[in-house]
Amino acid sequence: MASVINDQKLKGMQPEGAPLTESLPGRGMGAILFKRPGEAPPSAYFRYRRDGKSYLVKIGSCKTGARGAGLTLPQIRERAWELAKVAYEHGDVKAHLAFLEKQAEAERHASELALAEQVRLRAIEAARGSLAELFNDYIDSRRGTVRESQVAELERVLRVELEEANPDVAEMKARDVRPGHIRQILLPIWDRGSKGMADKVRAYLHAAYQYGLTAEHSLSRTSRKSFALELNPVALLPKEHKATAQTRVLTDAELKHFWQTITQTDEVGPVMARLLKFVIATGGQRIDQVSREPWTSYDSEKRTLRLIDAKGRGGVRRVHLIPLSSRAIELLEEVEPLTGRHEFIWTTTGKKPIATTSPSHAVRDWLDSKHGKIDGEQIPPFTPRDLRRTCAQLMQRYGVENQVSDLLQSHGQTGVVGQHYRNNPEAYLPEKTKAMMGFETALSKVLGEAVEKTGKS
Incomplete structure (x- = not known):
């Protein structure tokens, strides 16, 4: 018979004994059924009827002692009321609970997928390059x-x-x-x-x-x-700087003064000073190309120096052979005791060529020294690039044809001519030698020397 169950009655239940029942308030709201099938504590069930049949839904094990596990009677009754509402609203409690469990599982799965996606996106973001x-x-x-x-x-x-x-x-x-x-x-x-x-x-x-x-x-x-x-x-961002064409050319007096004093300048080292003179002596070669060449590029028998010209976009590398005057060879002979035991001609460390920015610093140091003036007047600033331009105009002034002076300074050759030049670097040596001889004559006059350095170029 149905009655109000208390803790004492639960403790008094015998294994395999008759079940106890406690009806929930309200007609047709179902009941709580307590059963003890073995030595374990009693279990509580929610019992309800549907379509003339009785159904049981397990609530859980009962707590029969202060230290025992399980649900207390108030907890059992609260859960039973929740199930009674489900029965009233949905009819089939088991089916609805199964639906809720499936829904919860789907939500858990979606949550796990979302978390995994967050981890993946965080990993991708962490791997993005700076x-x-x-x-x-x-x-x-x-x-x-x-x-x-x-x-x-x-x-x-x-x-x-x-x-x-x-x-x-x-x-x-x-x-x-x-x-x-x-x-x-x-x-x-x-x-x-x-x-x-x-x-x-x-x-x-x-x-x-x-x-x-x-x-x-x-x-x-x-x-x-x-x-x-x-x-x-x-x-x-717009391009703000408007480059201006460089036009600085050293006067004959400036060029002569620079040539005669650069090796006497305490602020400029002996290797650097001779590199700057060598650039002049070779008709204004690009200083960055000259400075990176090893001693193996110098052929003393053929009196040539091999440069690698990769100027311009695309970086097409080509061999540029320079015929050397006696003046240029003398400079190599002067620097050989200083760097001859190293790989590179123009080095101050013995391990790598002179840095590309060093020549500009050396020219500025010369300008700031006591030699940077002529008759008390400060010489206007110039750069190693201006030495190249000065040599080009010197050749022009003394009648060296533009075509052969361009060859000597390795101005770009295009088309079939350029292709032939790249495949046969020695093809233009006779014309370059002609340009070098004309340049050496002009340089000797500017320096106030007798024309005696042209010799075999």
């Missing part, structure tokens, strides 16, 4: 296609202008960098008066982003960093 890594990837892509001096300059920009001057921007994900961040990098360079350098750094950053946009999925790319770039933030 601006510094993008720039370094770009540098690696240029190795072997541009001059080593250009690679060294890119590495300097990465180290100095990005990692040291702007570490916060350098460490940002490359795809998160915006035009304002690029401006943050360029503005200090511009403000210190280096407008040309600011424009160069802008061009380098622009090229790095273009590389990242097009080459990320290239099979030949060695880096496995992902950047997922969608735009080039540098493209939105």
Whole structure:
């Protein structure tokens, strides 16, 4: 019979004994059935009727002692009421509970998938390359296609202008960098008066982003960093600096004074001084090409020096042979005791060629020295590039044909002629020798020497 069950009655239930029943308030709301099938504590069930049949839904084991496990009577009654409401609203309690469990399982699965997706996206984001890594990837892509001096300059920009001057921007994900961040990098360079350098750094950053946009999925790319770039933030910054054509040419008096005093300048080392004179003596060769050549490029028997000309976009490398005058050979003989035991002709460390920026510093040091004046007047600034221009105009003034002077200075050859020249570097040696002889005659006159150095060129 149905009655109110208490803890004492539950404790008094015998194994395999008759079950106890407690009806829930309200007609047709069902009842709580207590059964003890064995030695274990009694179990509670919710009993309800549907379509003339009785159904049991287990609530749980009963707690019969202070330290025992299971549900207390109040907890059992609360759960029974919840199930009674389900029976009243949905009829089939078991089916509804099964539906709820399936729904909960689906929600758990969806939650696990969402969490896994979050972890995946976080991992992808963590793997995204930074601006510094993008720039370094770009540098690696240029190795072997541009001059080593250009690679060294890119590495300097990465180290100095990005990692040291702007570490916060350098460490940002490359795809998160915006035009304002690029401006943050360029503005200090511009403000210190280096407008040309600011424009160069802008061009380098622009090229790095273009590389990242097009080459990320290239099979030949060695880096496995992902950047997922969608735009080039540098493209939105205008090119501010307007380059002006350089026209500085040394006067005959300036050239003579420079030649006679550069080796006497305490601020300029003996190797550097002779490098600057050698550039003049060879008709104004590009100083960066001359400075990186090893001793093996000098052929003392043929009196030639081999340069590798990779100037211009695309970096097409070609051999440029220079016929050497007696003046140029004397300079090599002077520097040989200083660097002859090393790989490179023009080195101060013995391990690598003179840095590409060093000649410009040396010229500035000479200008700042006591030799930087003629008759008390300061000589206007010039650079090693201006020595090349000075030599070109000297040849023109003394009647050396433009075509052969261009050959001597390795101005670009195109078309069939250029192809023949690249395949046979010695083809133009006779014409270059003719230009060198004319230049040596002109240089001797400017230096106030008797024309005796032309000899065999």
